[in-house]
Amino acid sequence: MKVVVQRSKQAKVLIQGEAVGAIDSGLVLLVGITHDDSEADVRWMADKVANLRIFEDESGKMNHSVSDIKGELLSISQFTLYGDCRKGRRPNFMGAAKPEQAEKLYDSFNETLRALGLTVETGRFGAMMDVELVNSGPVTIILESGM
Structure with a gap:
């Protein structure tokens, strides 16, 4: 499982111009699922995202998590994270x-985050989406399970 985490001041996902998910301060998550991912990967990733300390404290150091600041999450399925571009010019x-496997694990990931007490907005699995965000920092982290 691979997740690109972007610290955001605000973000929304649109489908055909209509906002289907939006957050204020928090994290935008681009979520990719690979063949050997399991519920164990989902649990590990949800815990990592919820507790990743990438928000500043009063001293300007990254010491707070999205849980600590009561931030929101915008989770977007992103199969292209597993695009292999090593050969040729097309991923x-x-x-x-x-x-079928990816949607089940993606939904489980979002539900696991909610069970951890986080507000989770989403796009629509498999849809063509436009994502608008203000990346704060910018801070962008790539997380991978099973490594």
């Missing part, structure tokens, strides 16, 4: 899980 997406 190979064979590393991405099949939609």
Whole structure:
């Protein structure tokens, strides 16, 4: 499982111009699922995201998590995170899980985050989406499970 985490002041995801998910201060999560991902990966990733200390404290040091600041999450499915561009000029997406498996684990990831007490907004799995965000910092972290 791979998640690109972007610290955000505000963000929204639109489908055909209509906002389907929006947050104020928090994290934008681009979520990719691969073939061998499991519920263990989901639990590990949700805990890591919820407790990742990338928000500043009063001294300007990254000591607070999204949970600490009561921030929100905008979670967006992103199979292209598993695009392999090592050969040729067009990405190979064979590393991405099949939609049925990916959607189940993506939904479980979002529910696990909610069970940790976080507010989670989402896009729509498999849809063509536009994402607007103000990346704060900018801070962007790439997390991978199973490493």
